[in-house]
Amino acid sequence: MPGVQFPLSLEYITNILMLTNSLFYLFSNVLIISSFMVIFVQNAVYSVLFLVLSFISAASLLFLLECEFIAFMFIIIYVGAIAVLFLFVVMMLDIKVLNISKDSLKYFPFGSFIGLVFLVEILILVQESFQLNPYQLHDFFNFYVNWYDKIDAVSEIEAIGQVLYTHYVLQFLVAGNILLLATVGVVVLTVNTNIVNLKNQIIFKQLARNYKNVLLF
Amino acid sequence: MTLETLLFKEINIFPELFLGISIVYLTLHSTFISINKHYILIQNSLVSLGVLILLLVCYLLLNNQLDLLNVTNFNNSIVNDYFSFSTKLIICFLSLSCLLMIQQYLADQKLNHFEYVILLLFSILGLFILISSNDLLTAYLAIELQSLSFYVLAAFKKNSTFSIESGIKYFILGSFSSCLFLLGSSLLYGLTGTINFEDFKDLFLWFFQSNTVLTTLNFDVTLILMAMMFILISLFFKLAIAPFHVWAPDVYEGSPSASTFFFSVVPKLSIFVLLFRLFYFSFYSFFDYWRYFVVIFLVFTVIVGSFGGLEQRKLKSLLVYSSISHMGYSLIAFTTGTFEGIQILFSYLIIYSFSGLCVWSIFMLTRLKNNYKNKQNKDLTDLVLLGKSNKMLAIFFTTVLFSIAGFPPMIGFIVKITVFLSAIEASMYFVALLSILGSVIATFYYIRIVKILFFEKLLIGKLYYPINTSKSILVVLLFFLFLFLFINPTLLFLFSYKLTLISLPM
Numbered sequence: 001m002p003g004v005q006f007p008l009s010l011e012y013i014t015n016i017l018m019l020t021n022s023l024f025y026l027f028s029n030v031l032i033i034s035s036f037m038v039i040f041v042q043n044a045v046y047s048v049l050f051l052v053l054s055f056i057s058a059a060s061l062l063f064l065l066e067c068e069f070i071a072f073m074f075i076i077i078y079v080g081a082i083a084v085l086f087l088f089v090v091m092m093l094d095i096k097v098l099n100i101s102k103d104s105l106k107y108f109p110f111g112s113f114i115g116l117v118f119l120v121e122i123l124i125l126v127q128e129s130f131q132l133n134p135y136q137l138h139d140f141f142n143f144y145v146n147w148y149d150k151i152d153a154v155s156e157i158e159a160i161g162q163v164l165y166t167h168y169v170l171q172f173l174v175a176g177n178i179l180l181l182a183t184v185g186v187v188v189l190t191v192n193t194n195i196v197n198l199k200n201q202i203i204f205k206q207l208a209r210n211y212k213n214v215l216l217f
Numbered sequence: 218m219t220l221e222t223l224l225f226k227e228i229n230i231f232p233e234l235f236l237g238i239s240i241v242y243l244t245l246h247s248t249f250i251s252i253n254k255h256y257i258l259i260q261n262s263l264v265s266l267g268v269l270i271l272l273l274v275c276y277l278l279l280n281n282q283l284d285l286l287n288v289t290n291f292n293n294s295i296v297n298d299y300f301s302f303s304t305k306l307i308i309c310f311l312s313l314s315c316l317l318m319i320q321q322y323l324a325d326q327k328l329n330h331f332e333y334v335i336l337l338l339f340s341i342l343g344l345f346i347l348i349s350s351n352d353l354l355t356a357y358l359a360i361e362l363q364s365l366s367f368y369v370l371a372a373f374k375k376n377s378t379f380s381i382e383s384g385i386k387y388f389i390l391g392s393f394s395s396c397l398f399l400l401g402s403s404l405l406y407g408l409t410g411t412i413n414f415e416d417f418k419d420l421f422l423w424f425f426q427s428n429t430v431l432t433t434l435n436f437d438v439t440l441i442l443m444a445m446m447f448i449l450i451s452l453f454f455k456l457a458i459a460p461f462h463v464w465a466p467d468v469y470e471g472s473p474s475a476s477t478f479f480f481s482v483v484p485k486l487s488i489f490v491l492l493f494r495l496f497y498f499s500f501y502s503f504f505d506y507w508r509y510f511v512v513i514f515l516v517f518t519v520i521v522g523s524f525g526g527l528e529q530r531k532l533k534s535l536l537v538y539s540s541i542s543h544m545g546y547s548l549i550a551f552t553t554g555t556f557e558g559i560q561i562l563f564s565y566l567i568i569y570s571f572s573g574l575c576v577w578s579i580f581m582l583t584r585l586k587n588n589y590k591n592k593q594n595k596d597l598t599d600l601v602l603l604g605k606s607n608k609m610l611a612i613f614f615t616t617v618l619f620s621i622a623g624f625p626p627m628i629g630f631i632v633k634i635t636v637f638l639s640a641i642e643a644s645m646y647f648v649a650l651l652s653i654l655g656s657v658i659a660t661f662y663y664i665r666i667v668k669i670l671f672f673e674k675l676l677i678g679k680l681y682y683p684i685n686t687s688k689s690i691l692v693v694l695l696f697f698l699f700l701f702l703f704i705n706p707t708l709l710f711l712f713s714y715k716l717t718l719i720s721l722p723m
Binding site: 166169174175180181182185187188192 | 230335
């Protein structure tokens with residue numbers, strides 16, 4: 001981190017922690033709310049848009065955990081491909097807005113039962129796996145310092161890029177060639193250049209037309 | 218990286234690099250020409266450009282003296298040795314002659330989109346990288362590059378329902394087999410932690426069934442075997458080996474003949490190179506395990522190839538069944554596991570590709586004079602009394618068919634007999650017996666073509682367009698090659714001996 005003096009002051013660290021914590025709460029709340037909205041919103045298009053929002057907030061959570069590569073993959077694959085595909089399908093299907101609140105009330109007991117089961121499982125897992133820090137109320141208790149940040153200055157994307165552009169440059173180029181080939185193939189299979197007498201709208205002609213030039217009887 | 222560190226000669230993928238860059242350049246060039254107002258037809262000139270590019274690739278291969286090298290680079294993922302060098306040369310020659318032969322066909326069928334040649338060059342680039350690939354990732358990418366362009370080539374004739382159907386069939390089954398390849402390679406990566414062929418070799422070299430250490434260690438090979446089976450099956454899909462051959466007759470029949478020509482002649486050799494690298498270089502120590510599966514597949518393949526061809530009325534699907542049975546014969550040499558077996562495998566594959574080239578060239582050159590100019594698919598009866606109307610062509614056709622069937626005065630006889638001999642030497646008597654019987658049955662449909670060419674009781678034969686001189690020279694050269702190699706087969710066998718000697722790790 002350029003422009004930061006070492007050793008880091010306590011104030012600085014607390015500020016950073018405050019910021020990351022508040023961002024974490026923000027994004028996780030957005031994630032929870034938007035995933036609820038995916039289910040409860042009546043209009044299918046809105047629900048897909050909320051799905052996109054939930055993907056984005058999940059990706060930003062991953063960013064906070066410094067898993068940049070997975071975050072980018074999340075955005076590229078889920079938002080760029082899958083959600084857009086959903087959106088297209090929903091728009092093409094032209095589903096009418098239905099009143100599904102009665103149905104959801106019908107399924108509520110069963111759904112909440114399954115949700116409770118999962119909640120209990122997760123709570124049991126957390127209780128078995130994690131322990132309270134025994135030093136928390138002790139003099140030895142330290143502030144959390146992300147030592148990984150201090151030691152390893154290379155971010156994940158940079159590390160992947162360093163391997164990708166040196167050792168695996170050929171594979172990278174071949175993948176690019178595959179993309180080019182896919183584009184060429186799609187153009188070949190879809191573009192129709194054979195139509196000679198295509199009837200086009202000539203806008204100038206339409207605009208220039210007035211009643212005086214029209215054939216009169 | 219500056220230019221000093223990146224000397225092209227040291228990279229020694231210079232031919233592939235040249236091919237890739239020229240493909241991109243060709244795409245730009247032809248796009249800019251063809252979007253011009255007059256819709257100039259540039260298909261013919263592009264075919265010539267493609268031939269030129271392939272010639273230059275040949276020159277670069279020869280010029281760099283890559284045959285003297287045996288190096289791996291790009292993080293050990295590309296291997297350049299005599300083996301890859303010579304197979305690249307052969308593939309270059311085959312595809313070059315393919316391009317020359319299909320030129321007239323493309324003009325006749327009005328396949329005027331310039332992308333045809335570009336797609337062909339893409340697939341050749343994929344085959345080149347496949348040949349010199351030394352890890353699973355590179356091999357997968359190369360297979361994808363090659364087969365993606367094949368799917369588009371199969372569906373290229375957009376106004377024909379058959380072509381579109383065959384393209385979709387090829388796409389679905391081909392992507393399925395690619396999935397199997399990925400599954401197998403991810404299993405292998407999970408088990409061993411590497412995807413490099415050389416690392417596989419180092420890891421499993423100690424592993425033999427007779428190894429006594431193993432019985433004490435209780436080493437479990439089931440999962441590795443499963444992964445190998447997945448990879449084997451996916452490659453067998455590409456080669457159209459019998460239980461996975463069902464797509465082949467439909468796809469080859471439906472797609473435009475130029476594409477079928479290319480599918481059946483060029484890619485088999487390079488896929489066998491990958492099979493060889495995987496199963497003789499990396500997993501040779503598991504030989505006893507995978508052999509049984511391959512033997513079952515190959516016997517089935519020979520039977521299907523010989524019986525399936527009997528009922529065919531179309532020349533193309535007949536040739537497909539013939540190629541299926543030939544893949545079976547080459548698998549016989551593949552399963553022997555001996556040094557001679559590998560030598561014979563490569564000599565057989567080389568002769569198979571060249572005779573395929575000759576047969577398909579003749580198929581392309583016999584252009585019927587009839588009312589249906591767009592009729593591309595030849596019935597057997599379209600060749601009736603070719604012996605009267607074009608005697609030399611009929612004689613050449615007969616000779617090549619006899620060579621493929623394995624009759625004595627041609628090289629086909631020698632390579633076929635050596636395949637069966639290698640099977641017998643490896644004590645695979647039953648396999649040899651079955652495949653000899655299959656070969657006898659398969660001879661029937663070759664002889665039937667000869668009968669149609671010469672001895673049909675008809676008064677009126679068909680008329681054909683005259684044949685271009687340069688193309689007929691190529692056919693004549695191939696014809697004399699088969700005769701000459703029968704007299705002097707040492708040339709072929711020494712070549713394949715050298716190939717095997719250099720490429721085997723042990």
